[in-house]
Each structure stands twice: as C-alpha cells, then as structure tokens.
Amino acid sequence: MNIQATEGYVTEDGRKIGGTVLDLKNITLRFGGLTAINDISFDIRKGEIRAIIGPNGAGKSSMLNVISGFYKPQEGEVWFNGKKRSAVKPYEVARQGVARTFQNIALFEGMSVLDNVMTGRLNLMKASMWQQALWIGKAEKEEIENRQKVEHIIDFLEIQAIRKTPVGRLPYGLKKRVELARALAAEPDLLLLDEPMAGMNVEEKEDMSRFILDVNDEFGTTIALIEHDMGVVMDLSDRVVVMDYGRKIGDGVPDEVRNNPEVIDAYLGVSHD
C-alpha cells in the first residue's frame, strides 16, 4: 500500500483518509543538553487514527506537547491545516483547532462535569462581557445552543447521570471520559490523546477503545494518540510512529511496524553478540 501519496489513502477497513492535517518537519527539541526529540518528521492525515508509541522516555509526550504548542522546538517546522505555524501561545493553538487530553488528568476539580465539558466550547462562545453581565441577547442564546451540543457529547460518552456532579468526586475511569468529552466539545480538527488508557482495567480499556473508534467514525475527528498497550494500539490505529531515545525508528501501518526489526529491538531488547 502506498501511503506516501499526498492526497489520502484508503484503510484496510475501507475508510477514506484525506489530505495532511498536521505536518511535522525535522523537529528537534532540546532541554539544555538533553535532546528529547531528534530530527523527527511525520504527518497526520484527515480522519485517521495515528499512534505514537515507544518505550518510556522516548519523547512521546514531548512530541505531543510540541504539537499542542506547549513546548517550542528549537529546530523544525510545524505545518497545521496547510499553514506554517509561527511561535504561538498554547491557547492560540487551541483556537486553531487542536484539543488534547492529559496523561495525568487535568480537569477542573471544583466544577461540575457539565461545566467542565462546557469549558471545551469556550472558544466557540462569543458573547461580550456586557451581554453576559445582563444575560441578554447572545449570552443566553449561546449558552443554550452550546449546551445542546455538549449534551450530545455527554450522551455519546454515556455520562448523563453524572453531569451535575463535581468532578472531584468521580472515580478515575470516569474522569478520563469527562476529559475526552471536554476535548471533543471543542470540535477539534486534531484531537491529541496522551495515554487515554493508562491505569485502566481491561473492561475500561475496551470501553475507551470503543469510544475512540466511535468518535473517529461519528465526528470524523482526526486523532493522534500515545499508548503503551500494544494490542490496543495495533487494533485502533491506522498508522503508527515508533520513537526511541528521541529518534523515529519506524513509521507505517501496524503490520509493517510490528515486523520492523528496529522496533522489535527497542521493545524486546537485542542480544549484542
């Protein structure tokens, strides 16, 4: 299969993948003397589920932080939706259409589930301060319209029963789901999931996998995810990037990656004799 074509490809299960959404060109990120990411290039295409895998400390989370604008790479270019991204603040990246979840949950503990998911839509709410203060015109209309969209996502992720519960009281698995809901509420062009299944049992992992596939299917969201569970990654993703010590050692469809000798070395170790 030729996945180098500039204009999309068709996956094994028959989904059509579009053009490039995000293109990373020769990204290098250093912290002092430590090179966390060393000259990595890859792209993410519209509608695909792209996995980034690698052993601990390979630089996966740093990569995600570069994409979401939290770290600024010393070298290389990030192209998003056909435009080169200049050095911008994280909130501006979010406004361009990148949403993410975090490895260790970053929800707003003092707010209810509903309010948390509503924060995902902050950038889509335009009422002025004056309209909000008097609760007239756009402020109220917008609140109700966005509530409808949010309720759709709440329905979709099956968290209706807890919508008014403060997030601080929820168990871990549900928090992960609320965080996914908050990211989805922003209707992102690119959704970044940082270990969406870390610390979950098999059943919760199955649920989460189903949600990720459903999200991709229903909303057509482009997803980039980091995950450690190999079985999950190979099942879910369309293409996989493998990192080790900040370098890219493999890139391709799951089968290709699975049989790549360098990847096997990185994961299983190699005898040097």
Place this chain on the structure above:
Amino acid sequence: MLYRESGDFKTSYKADNQTFPIAFDRYRYWVVLAVAYLVIPFVITDYWANAILVPFLIYSIAAIGLNILAGYCGQVSLGTGGFMAVGAYTCYKLMTAFPDVNILLHIVLSGGVTALVGAAFGLPSLRIKGFYLAVATLAAQFFLVWLFNKVPWFFNYSASGQISAPEREFLGIAVTGPNTSAWASYLVCLVFVTICAIIARNLTRGSLGRQWMSIRDMDIAAEIIGVNPLRAKLSAFAISSFFIGISGALFFAVYLGAIEVGEAFGINKSLLVLFMVIIGGLGSIFGSFAGAAFLVCLPVILKLIGVDLLGWPTDLVAHLQLVLIGFLIMFFLIKEPHGLAQLWNVIKEKLRLWPFPH
C-alpha cells in the same frame, strides 16, 4: 416537606440553567426581595440602618467583588481596602467637581475608575501566584492609602486631611450628607446590592465565569484548552475592583459621610473583607452575603450579650470578638473551606430527602 424537587421537571435548558432551579428557592428569593424592598424601608430605624443593615449591604458588595477575584478566579488579593479607597476618593472628587451630576452616576463611575486601577495592579498576577501575588496586592493596599494621604489634591486641600460627603439629592430626597434619612441610605445601598449580585451571578454562570474557574482550578490546562490567561485574570481583577469601588464609594458617601483614609480603608478593611469571603464561602455569591452578614452581626450580638446582658466591660467584649473571629477563621479553614455557603448546601441536601437519610 416544603423543600421538594419531585414533580419539578425541567423541559428546556433555559429552565435548567436558571439561578434557582428548585421552585422553593425561587419563591424564597422573591419573598426576600419583597421584604427587603416593601417592608424594611417602612420600619427601619436609625440604629438598625447604621449598625447592621447599611454596613451589611455595603460589605456584601465588597465581598462579592473579592469573591469574584479570590473565589472564582483563584487570585488572592489583600488590596481590597486600597481599592475601596479608590472608589471613595473618586466619588468624592466627582461629587465636588460636578455637583449637578446625579450621585448614583458618580458611584457607578467610581466603580469604573477602580476597575482600571484594579486591572493595573492585577498585572503582576500574570507572572506570580499565591502568596507572592498576595504580597504584591498588599503593596497596592499600602501605596494607595499613602497616595490618598500624601497628595492634597485628592482631599481638596482640606486642613484635616479628611474628606466629607456634601449633601446630594436623588428625586428630591437627600441620599448623602447629614440630612439623609435611614430608609433613603438603606434603599440606595439595596438597589446597588441587588444589581451587583445579579450581574455577578450572570458573569459567573456564563463563559467568562468558566474561564475564571478554569484558571483557578488548573491554569496550565486552562491555557491548553484555549483560555487566554491574560484576559481572564485581568478581567477578574477589573470586575472585582468595579464592585469593590462601588462599595467604597457607598461606604464613604452614603454610610459614614466623612472618612480619614488610613482609618477607614487600612489593611484591617482588606482583612475583614477577606475573612467575610473565607467564612462565607469561596466561589459563592450567597456566601458573600452570608459572610458579610455574619461579620457585621457578630460584634453587635456580642455587645448585646456581653455588655448589655452580662454586664462585662466593653473592652473585654471587644477583645473577645477578636479572639472569636480568629478562632472561626481557623475553624472554617480546617473544617469547611467552602464556608457557610457549603454548610447551607449540606443542609439543603438533607432537607431534600428529609425525613429519610438517603
């Protein structure tokens, strides 16, 4: 048995979003408003107005202001007294410079000027948080009081350094100055409290309120989901200072009539309002009222019990009051960080199910 939500179904998001979703709360709110507007003005005495009701209303506005900043946006401020002074002195300068303009407009404008000053002193919050920010706002407190003491232009070169409110009328009724009747000053404050509380509630339930709360709960995540921290923090400082400025203007013009800045708006005032917010409940409009009511009534009640009933000396009771407030602050910080408002919520939860435990 009154407090029930069964049968109270919501069929629209508008109904679900309202401030008091439970019918009984809604009726209670209207009853409180009706009593405040239609009964109290006719029965109010000078003692009740000056000792309890007017200071309660004015401190409520200040507490709402500080609650927006500290409770909703998570930025600690010890500059409340200084910002109240800005409101008071702006009001004084406006009253003396434009005597023909409506006094109520002057009070609102004082809030506006205080908002600008507050936003300027909020700039350090973009770099520092927590204790360090508290110290930075403390600098605002001392600087502002010093400024109003040292620059004679602010007190119109009066010999005593004090400012006193000239008499101003609204619809032919004196609302400032020595000839103001109790009910007039009460009503002016009440109108401001009502409007401020409604505005505060609307702001905190909308998207701006969510921006503030997201900054409070986790500023890094807030920035990643698209909240501009500069805008969120500065708007919290500005709006908070707007309310505090209005309360300062009312405190000077309507309540005391004449003030000396160090005495009226010193660090003690900042701490008093902060205590109101902590005891009342961080992040709750109702809590601002509860905290203000509590700390305004406490000295009055202690005096009634201690001096009038038990015949203790006045200074003993005054010291006892300090001890008690200190104890209560510690109690609330340890046992119930969300204050009286949270206690009230717990009671409401229980009442919903009463007489069943679950």
